[in-house]
Amino acid sequence: MHFTRPRELVLAGLIGLVLGFGLFELFYGELPRFPLLAGLPLLILAVIEVILGVTLRSRIRAGRVLDAIGIARAVALAKASSLLGSLMLGAWLGALAYLVPRGGELAAAADDTPGAAVGALCAAVLIGAALWLEHCCRAPEPRDPDHRGYPTG
Template sequence: MHFTRPRELVVAGLIGLVLGFALVELFYGELPRFPLLAGLPLLIVAAVEVILGFTLRSRIRAGRVLDPIAVARAVALAKASSLLGSFMTGAWLGVLAYLVPRGGDVAAAADDLPGAGIGAVCAAVLAGAALWLEHCCRAPDSRDSDHPGRPTG
């Protein structure tokens, strides 16, 4: 498994953007109002990942013996969360791209703007927290294994 590459996050974000915009454009009239704190679950997961990142980082730097499976699970969680955060950021931005032009004309669109904005911010925070966790799981002397010419493990 390799560490998350920026292009993976960009692709996930673009897919989310297109799908978010298309689905809202097709079904906006049938959707319920977006809750103001729709992105809160993503923010909670981000907080847990930041705490886990600081915990793992301090243990790795202190030279404590860590269960390799636990670190591998943390890396897998971080990778999945960064992709989810990127995808959901794109999706919320797609929703915002639909709502912003209609916000002045349609009262429901104006009411949904704050919830979509908070959702986009929470999703971006999740992506950032996941990248932080992934960074914290690296061994202190390791270099980026994605460089050409370097052996990969």
């Protein structure tokens, strides 16, 4: 497995953007109103991943033995979360691209815009947290002065 590449995130975001805008174009009149905190589950996942990243990073830098399967699972979680965050960011941006121009003429669109903006923000935070977790799972360079578990030089 390789670490997440920017082009993968951009592609997922573009797919989400096209699907989000298209679905809003087709079905907006049938959708219920967005709650303001619709993106909250993404933010909760982001917080969990930041905590996991800080914990793993401190253990790796301290030279404590870690389970390789656990690290691989954390990397898989980070990769999946960054792709989910990119897809959802695109979808929320697609929703905003539909809602913002119609906010002046449709009261429902004006009411749904803040929820879509919060969703986009939460998705962006998830991308950052997932990439941070992935970074924390990398093996340190042998010459890293902050790492005490490997010999330097």
